[in-house]
Amino acid sequence: MSDRFHAAPDPGAPHPKAAPPPKVPDPGAPVLEMRSIVKTFPGVRALSDVSLTVARGEVHAICGENGAGKSTLMKVLSGVHPHGSYEGEVLFQGEPCAFKDIRASEARGIVIIHQELALVPYLSIAENIFLGNEHATRGVISWHETLLHASRLLKRVGLSEHPGTRVADIGVGKQQLVEIAKALSKEVKLLILDEPTAALNDDDSAHLLDLILELKEQGITSIVISHKLNEIAAVADSVTVIRDGRTIETLDVRDPATSEDRIIRAMVGRDLDHRFPDRTPHPGDPGAEPALEVRGWTVHHPIDQQRKVVDDVSLRVRRGEIVGIAGLMGAGRTELAMSLFGRSYGRNISGSVHKDGREIRTRTVPEAVGHGIAYVTEDRKQYGLNLIDSIARNITTAALGKVSRRGVVDEHEERRVAESYRRSMNIKTPTVFEQVGRLSGGNQQKVVLSKWIFAGPDVLILDEPTRGIDVGAKYEIYTVIDQLAAQGKAVVFISSELPELLGMCDRIYTMAAGRLTGEVSRAEATQEVLMRHMTTDKR
Known part of the structure; x- marks a missing residue:
């Protein structure tokens, strides 16, 4: 008999064990x-x-x-x-x-x-x-x-x-x-x-x-x-x-x-009755020169140099004042901030920067820092921190001269400074020698702020300072910003969250397509008013 034909099964033989059916997940059970x-x-x-x-x-x-x-x-x-x-x-x-x-x-x-x-x-x-x-x-x-x-x-x-x-x-x-x-x-x-x-x-x-x-x-x-x-x-x-x-x-x-x-x-773990600290504005003498004044600031795109990304912007910020900048994506807010901070962005930059009534040069980042200007970037991981270095070194890196003697870093002083900011900023870490890259986003942001506060600036430009941070950490950072203004610092606050600008700022500038389109006081500012200015291109 050909082996492609098979004999009928013997009815007396034991039945072969069948393979178990595949397990079907219970549709009502958790996934x-x-x-x-x-x-x-x-x-x-x-x-x-x-x-x-x-x-x-x-x-x-x-x-x-x-x-x-x-x-x-x-x-x-x-x-x-x-x-x-x-x-x-x-x-x-x-x-x-x-x-x-x-x-x-x-x-x-x-x-x-x-x-x-x-x-x-x-x-x-x-x-x-x-x-x-x-x-x-x-x-x-x-x-x-x-x-x-x-x-x-x-x-x-x-x-x-x-x-x-x-x-x-x-x-x-x-x-x-x-x-x-x-x-x-x-x-x-x-x-x-x-x-x-x-x-x-x-x-x-x-x-x-x-x-x-x-x-x-x-x-x-x-x-x-x-x-x-x-x-x-x-x-x-x-x-x-x-x-x-x-x-x-x-x-x-x-x-x-x-x-x-x-x-x-x-x-x-508690009731958060207020999303923002109770703000009492402390602007300096209205007759005094602004801490920061920008006049006719124009910035061209670094590659397409025919295109203006910041177009004839003029603004002013007094000591003790928190001034917001609102705008949709592509409005030019970050480009404005980075170009002011040592011309970190853009080409063919023109205009002037004045501090306390005197024109200053901010052609490089060290020049800007030397004139008391600090910039907290929106991208803390790429531009704000050295993720493989310690919390202590990150905090002191913008002002190493303060913890150095004859060009050598005093590690005991560096640790003391870092520990003081760990406590005052509530940075959650077992040690200031922990790598910054291992911290949560909110704690990383506190390290960035600590770095620039330690540098002792007069003007602090904050670009999306609470991006990716939970409501509890936001409140802590808002409180720090409010305290800085109360100490007489001039604060520029850039944010995509309109409620944040309304809750924190004394005045708000709006931008669209690289130009300023409005200036709104705290009393007049609403989300509707800001959005109307942000979607108006006054060319």
């Missing part, structure tokens, strides 16, 4: 459970008995003050902190997880998008999407298949760019969407977004939030870490509050009792 997670670093316990339950198909927000442990918890979940480096249990789709690295969690469909995007700027969009997960046969990449698949993913996230476009040639908002397309390419089931809108403008933020809701409709569960409570209200179903490394509570966002004040109270 994720993290039970009693404890994570310790040298000298500090970052997480202490944290538990989290996320329902299938929901958008679950996590909020808390900077340093509360939110990002650490997500790094435990995604395998950045591998199994064995923490205590507790993680269950995904009902099964225990022991991820040894991030590739292991991605293989299960858990993908995390960090606040600092992990894209290679000089590779194309398509190359970034499939980096480490290439469409290849025997080591040869199929570019046709790569571009075709990338185009489908870009369409799914609402990006019209060609997949061959370099990532460096698109904005941060679009880069965030590329990261989500990359997650979708890995058949994501649980998407974790860490402060996804921190660096985005209002339009890009709205588009991203809409996309999160669209992904929810497609059955993808999301965890969103955010300080922006209005965004949590817009997209989240539930919110878990973490404070000091512990789970405080989980709230139903749809419950009318879950107000912003309710969440803030859970975050900071």
Whole structure:
């Protein structure tokens, strides 16, 4: 008999053992459970008995003050902190997880998008999407298949760019969407977004939030870490509050009792009756010369030198005054600030800068610092801090002469200075010799402010000083700014958050397309008035 014919089974023979059917997740069970997670670093316990339950198909927000442990918890979940480096249990789709690295969690469909995007700027969009997960046969990449698949993913996230476009040639908002397309390419089931809108403008933020809701409709569960409570209200179903490394509570966002004040109270452990300190303006003698006066300031783009990014701007700030600058993205606020601070930005700069009635030269950063001008950049990680150096060295770096003798840094004095700022600024760290890169965003911002306060400036330019910082840390920084003004410092306050400008400033200038379009007093300022000026191009 041909061996392609088989004899009938013997009815007396034992029945072969059938393979068990694949386990089907219970649709009513949570997609994720993290039970009693404890994570310790040298000298500090970052997480202490944290538990989290996320329902299938929901958008679950996590909020808390900077340093509360939110990002650490997500790094435990995604395998950045591998199994064995923490205590507790993680269950995904009902099964225990022991991820040894991030590739292991991605293989299960858990993908995390960090606040600092992990894209290679000089590779194309398509190359970034499939980096480490290439469409290849025997080591040869199929570019046709790569571009075709990338185009489908870009369409799914609402990006019209060609997949061959370099990532460096698109904005941060679009880069965030590329990261989500990359997650979708890995058949994501649980998407974790860490402060996804921190660096985005209002339009890009709205588009991203809409996309999160669209992904929810497609059955993808999301965890969103955010300080922006209005965004949590817009997209989240539930919110878990973490404070000091512990789970405080989980709230139903749809419950009318879950107000912003309710969440803030859970975050900071107390009622925050006022978002801003009670401000009593202390401007100097109205007859005195302004501490800072800028006249006819014009700045051209560093590459396209025919284009003016700051056009004939004139402004003044008196001692003891907090003066805001409002404007939409691209209005020229940061370009103005950087060009004033030692011409750090731009070409063909013209105009004049006057301090206490006397014209000064600020052609370089040391010249600007020497004239008592300090600039707190909006990008603290790239321009404000040395992330691999200590807190102590970062605090003293702008005024090393104050802690040096005959050109040699006195380390005992440097430590004493750093310790005084650690206490006065409430920088949460076990030691001032901790690397700044290991601090939370809010504590990093306090280090930047400490650095420039120690330099002893007369004029302090603050560019988005509370970006990416929780409400509790914001209040602390607002209090410091208010104290600086009370000491007679002249403060220029640049912010994209209109309530912040209204709550902190004595006067507010508005900008659009590089030009000043209005000047509004504290008494007259409302969000509507500011927005009207910000959208008017007086050319």
